[in-house]
Amino acid sequence: MRLSPLAPALLAASALVLAGCAPTVTGGGDGGGDAGAPVPVAIITSETGPLAAYGAAYLNGFKAGLDYATDGTGTVDGRELDITYLDDAGDPDKAVTLAKDVIGQGTQIIAGTASSGIALALAEQAAQNEILYISGPAAADAVTGINEYTFRSGRQTYQDVATAGTFIGDPAGKTVTVFAQDTAFGQGNVAGVEAVLGAKGATVTSILVPEDATEFTPFAQQVLASGSDLVFVAWAGATSGAMWQALSQQGVFESMPVVTGLGDISTYGAYGAASEDISFLSHYFSDAAGTDAEAAMIAALEEGGHEADLFSPDGFTAAQMIVQAVRAGGDTVDGMIAALEGWEFEGVKGGYTIRAEDHALIQPMFQARLVADGDSFRPELVEIVDADDVAPPVAG
Secondary structure, eight states: OOOOOOOHHHHHHHTTOOOOOOOOOOSOSSSOSOTTSOEEEEEEEOSSSTTHHHHHHHHHHHHHHHHHHTTTSSEETTEEEEEEEEEOTTOHHHHHHHHHHHHHTTOOEEEEOSOHHHHHHHHHHHHHHTOEEEEOSOOOGGGTTSOTTEEESSOOHHHHHHHHHGGGSSOTTOEEEEEEESSHHHHHHHHHHHHHTGGGTOEEEEEEEOTTOOOOHHHHHHHHHHTOSEEEEEOOSTTHHHHHHHHHHTTHHHHSOEEEEOOOGGGTTSSGGGGGGOEEEESOOTTSSOOHHHHHHHHHHHHTTOOOOTTHHHHHHHHHHHHHHHHHHTTOHHHHHHHHTTOEEEETTEEEEEOTTTOOEEOOEEEEEEEEETTEEEEEEEEEEOGGGGOOOOOO
């Protein structure tokens, strides 16, 4: 496979990660391991901390996926999956410590985390210790192609931005304005849109708002005056409601399409009067895909008192990938990697392909809208976006 270099800032962060001791692996890569020996698996994700809600959705989806992929047995060809759940609390140092501990005990498979910083740190550990790592909802493009030992069970930022671009068809010759806060998050989104839609021929401009701004009318007027073919909004924090209100009051929605990412269930009521005017790119929402795997996941979650949420499929998919790695890869990490590279399978969102060259997870995405539902809102499918239409270029 081709490897992509880490950005300098990420290299600086990963330099803090210390290598653990590589486990001794035995057996062949042809599924010929000891049929009675349990297979240790560690799931490292946020059960507490700022990403706890994402961690919960991932874990609930994982357990549903494990039940689905093993026909309710929790075993693969008679071998128990001995799964340990560990809380990274959103802290990369803690995650690395946990990973080194389980690797030292012989664990060859680790999965999880919603934090891109943690995913990159665990990917570094995977390479140093030659174990299999399957990242979770972490979206950083740098995870794809980082090394031969790292895979992902969720989407990446490129797929989000490319899905936004589908609202205007061919981006060539179009003008896209990124409306965001003047922060690392906002600037990162500008860079992402330039890299994805700019590379397809769009002219990308930006309107960046000071993080401490509380009056958004002048900025909304700038958006209106831009005459853009598409406005991509990347916003976070307590001022979101006031920002959306300003765009609505200035008539932006009547003049041009405005696209942003659809978050988890807790955000559906955050857009106020603008809710039904925004076009949403979506990684996932409940009932979006209409697949058998999705129906099984939703049923399992509801049985446990949970709802299908944004990152539920990422956990479900991770379970499918682990079962495939064990079933077809035997007891060697090289065998597990070979079992996953190029694997095509049906999952929650539809057809998935693990691209052999860089381990990108090629998958469908969704266009959505919010519609009124009593005193709140619920997402409704506009269109399923074909996986190939939003596939990232091969990393390398």
